[in-house]
Amino acid sequence: MSSLLEVTDVSKRFGPTIALDRVCLKAQAGRVLALIGENGAGKSTLLKTLSGAHRPDSGAMLLDGQRYAPSGPINARQRGVAIVYQELTLAPDLSIEDNLMLGRSGTGLGTLLRTAQRTIVRDAMERVGLGHLSPKARTGDQSIATCQLIEVARALISDAKILLLDEPTSSLPAADVERLFEIIGQLRDRGMAIIYISHFLEEVRRVADDYAVLRDGHSVGEGRLDEVTDDQIISMMVGRDVDDLFPHVPHDVGMPHLTLKNVSASPAPTDVSLRIYEGEIFGVAGLVGAGRTELLRCLYALEPTYQGHVQLEGRILPHRVGARRKAGFGLLSEDRKTEGLAQNLSVTENVCMGNHHRFSLFGWINLRSRRKETERLIHQVEIKAHSADQSVSELSGGNQQKVAFARLLAQHADVYLLDEPTKGIDIGTKAEIYRMIGELAASGRTIVFVSSYLPELLAVCDRIGVMARGQLIEVRKSKEWTEEDLMAAAVS
Known part of the structure; x- marks a missing residue:
């Protein structure tokens, strides 16, 4: 099966820090790729490179077989690559509607087409389970969990081929996590390629088809998730065996x-x-x-x-x-x-x-x-x-x-x-x-x-x-x- 996105030998340096070192990656249409690694392994840097926020120092990227070198996030979005960052990037003083349409507002002779815009906004909010909220509600008045779902809705408004998700469930309760997984499944079934960062292996197993592991900015493993064990993934992540994920330190409860x-x-x-x-x-x-x-x-x-x-x-x-x-x-x-x-x-x-x-x-x-x-x-x-x-x-x-x-x-x-x-x-x-x-x-x-x-x-x-x-x-x-x-x- 051909890859919708292909990354070959991409490197990125920030001063003396090498964030990515000849990283290779393939993402296929209609499949979810879990990007796994320790903190500082280069996962978020890679997503920012794919989304146009960073420009690679070397290497090549192909999107649908064509050279892909976005000049910035807007250009990446225009090419069909949308991202949801781990940290919220919303304007708290704006309404939910204005946040969703930020940078996308259609105009007619200099006037915002509010009616058409609101239809698009309501559809996106319904798809992430926020249909009960008013599009005019102030974003800063919402909970962190709701703001995370607003971020996902903003990405869905784009006619994206590839969706990049950086720890999207970090602030979500179980019910909203399941809703997000349903959305990801629907997008996958429509042929979208999804690259998904998570530190929870059970979550990765639940939502992803394939995996790629980064360690210290290097690609150290990739393949189908059903062909690898959790212990093997952890060993690739940390470069050693982790015998006890929940170490117990003996302690006495006192007064x-x-x-x-x-x-x-x-x-x-x-x-x-x-x-x-x-x-x-x-x-x-x-x-x-x-x-x-x-x-x-x-x-x-x-x-x-x-x-x-x-x-x-x-x-x-x-x-x-x-x-x-x-x-x-x-x-x-x-x-x-x-x-x-x-x-x-x-x-x-x-x-x-x-x-x-x-x-x-x-x-x-x-x-x-x-x-x-x-x-x-x-x-x-x-x-x-x-x-x-x-x-x-x-x-x-x-x-x-x-x-x-x-x-x-x-x-x-x-x-x-x-x-x-x-x-x-x-x-x-x-x-x-x-x-x-x-x-x-x-x-x-x-x-x-x-x-x-x-x-x-x-x-x-x-x-x-x-x-x-x-x-x-x-x-x-x-x-x-x-x-x-x-x-x-x-x-x-």
């Missing part, structure tokens, strides 16, 4: 440490009471919108509460961020792009942000001490950066997540509030993150772990509570839950 009493905020959480212990990893499951993130933000005092209070070792804490930080609270935000990191600053500035008191004396910052701590954490968390001075915006999404985690470790907190800490992180590094979480628990820290990925909650946590409609409806020991039980409780 009551963190207590919530009737904590309520608008719109969530609602009347949450809970006791968490020293050295405990407490998981929070639930659908997107159930109030999990809002609960963590209330614990960190980022959201106002109208009822209840939080106690640490029996002492009621003031509802102020400064007071919570001083008490030893540390938060890893789900939204690393706008809340978790300062994209234009270096790795060092991000890791040490908020922790400068640890590297200063009499008002003078000890730059050598600060850099030494950053380099230690770069090594510990395995951040792929050419130096501690590199801008965070130049790193892959997964390595940005590692920087956010490193900053939390630099804070030396006692209570770790982790909101989707492994989001966008590859399999090998996830195992390292799980190990570090276990080590934190073993040192007596208290961890509250929010995740949409049920296998990691079941494998890593001591207890799991399920939230639904803002309420904490049930708490059990992890061994007493199954994935089916968790999902049933979440939708109850």
Whole structure:
């Protein structure tokens, strides 16, 4: 079968960093190709090259047998290549309709053809399950999950031959993931070629036909998914065998440490009471919108509460961020792009942000001490950066997540509030993150772990509570839950 897209010996360098090194790839019409690899392997760079955002330094690309060298994203879209990026690229102050039609608005004698445009918009929104929303609704008022679906709808408006999806399910609840998979299946059946990046092998198995593996910018394997095992794929990704995807660090659960009493905020959480212990990893499951993130933000005092209070070792804490930080609270935000990191600053500035008191004396910052701590954490968390001075915006999404985690470790907190800490992180590094979480628990820290990925909650946590409609409806020991039980409780 001939390939709709063929990439031969494509290379791309950013200064001293070689992002792609003679990469080869073939994508066929009517099939889904899973692009797999660790963070920093070059997956997103390859998609940006295919979408016209980057120009390759060398190599050749063919689209439908013709030379393909897009001058930019608009030209790539005109040639039939559409992309959905891992990070949202929407204009929050514009309506959903204006975001979907941005750069595509048809005109008649200088006037927007709103009626025809709205028909196209409504059709695209229906196809991704957003038909219940008004096209005039402000995009910035929507949830992250809804915005992700708006991104997919925007790509579908193009008459694309090839759809590039970079971690499209990272912020979606299970129901929307299934809807997206249905959409991908429909597009595949219509003859579209789809290149799909994901760190979840079970997701890859669910949606893809073929695979291609990148490691350190090199092509290291490709073929049909039904002819390769998960262990073989993982070995190709990391260059070694990964014996334990969920390493368990022995830790003892101690005395009551963190207590919530009737904590309520608008719109969530609602009347949450809970006791968490020293050295405990407490998981929070639930659908997107159930109030999990809002609960963590209330614990960190980022959201106002109208009822209840939080106690640490029996002492009621003031509802102020400064007071919570001083008490030893540390938060890893789900939204690393706008809340978790300062994209234009270096790795060092991000890791040490908020922790400068640890590297200063009499008002003078000890730059050598600060850099030494950053380099230690770069090594510990395995951040792929050419130096501690590199801008965070130049790193892959997964390595940005590692920087956010490193900053939390630099804070030396006692209570770790982790909101989707492994989001966008590859399999090998996830195992390292799980190990570090276990080590934190073993040192007596208290961890509250929010995740949409049920296998990691079941494998890593001591207890799991399920939230639904803002309420904490049930708490059990992890061994007493199954994935089916968790999902049933979440939708109850």
